[in-house]
Amino acid sequence: MGAQLGRLRDGLVDFLFPVHCLACGSEGSYICRSCRRTLPRLLPPVCLKCGRPLIRDDRCSVCARWKLEIDGIRSVFVFQGLVRRAVHQFKYNNLRALAFPLADLVAGDLKARPLPVDVVVAVPLHRRRLRGRGYNQSALLARELSQMVGLPLVEGSLVRVKDSPAQVKAAGADERRENVRGAFSCRDGQMSGRHVLLIDDVCTTGATLDACAMALKAAGASSVWGLTLAREA
Ligand SMILES: [Zn+2]
Numbered sequence: 741m742g743a744q745l746g747r748l749r750d751g752l753v754d755f756l757f758p759v760h761c762l763a764c765g766s767e768g769s770y771i772c773r774s775c776r777r778t779l780p781r782l783l784p785p786v787c788l789k790c791g792r793p794l795i796r797d798d799r800c801s802v803c804a805r806w807k808l809e810i811d812g813i814r815s816v817f818v819f820q821g822l823v824r825r826a827v828h829q830f831k832y833n834n835l836r837a838l839a840f841p842l843a844d845l846v847a848g849d850l851k852a853r854p855l856p857v858d859v860v861v862a863v864p865l866h867r868r869r870l871r872g873r874g875y876n877q878s879a880l881l882a883r884e885l886s887q888m889v890g891l892p893l894v895e896g897s898l899v900r901v902k903d904s905p906a907q908v909k910a911a912g913a914d915e916r917r918e919n920v921r922g923a924f925s926c927r928d929g930q931m932s933g934r935h936v937l938l939i940d941d942v943c944t945t946g947a948t949l950d951a952c953a954m955a956l957k958a959a960g961a962s963s964v965w966g967l968t969l970a971r972e973a
Pocket residue numbers: 761762763764765766771772773774775776
């Protein structure tokens with residue numbers, strides 16, 4: 741009954757407040773089919789470990805200095821243009837309905853290039869930040885994605901125990917890494933032996949994903965792959 745009422749309400753909302761493309765304004769969806777084709781894909785050369793775009797096919801200078809715990813990070817798009825605008829609406833303007841179209845884009849990438857994973861986990865927010873925002877955008881993405889690709893979602897196992905200051909944009913990779921050190925914890929046995937697909941909206945240096953991977957592996961996860969919608973170039 742609740743679900744039916746929910747659908748009825750959603751249908752009514754769509755009817756009263758039609759959805760428009762964030763880029764071209766055409767009616768029908770937040771990212772229309774023609775704008776979808778113009779989204780800035782993250783193309784090679786990309787570091788296969790940390791997912792960083794490389795200038796040439798060089799060795800990644802970041803990975804040369806650090807040994808990441810995470811098995812690999814992959815992002816679908818460059819964090820710019822329509823992708824940037826959509827993430828901003830999704831994250832800060834309460835446009836939760838974007839979870840579906842954005843997760844669909846990530847699911848498309850995962851189906852085209854599968855990763856060796858058996859469970860989906862979202863990068864968690866600290867409970868204080870969750871209270872402030874009302875929702876965790878990465879959890880919404882992960883929830884939709886898990887249904888789209890048919891992988892179980894585990895919520896509440898990985899938690900953020902330290903609310904480090906919001907990652908300053910100008911902060912270098914070392915500083916960001918220091919900021920998230922010990923910020924995550926995983927204390928139950930649910931991750932034991934699992935091959936985790938870790939979901940976040942945007943990856944900047946990979947420091948957050950790697951800190952999550954450390955906690956997941958300390959809790960027994962066999963492997964952790966990070967997959968994000970976008971990557972800061
Ligand atoms: Zn459009």
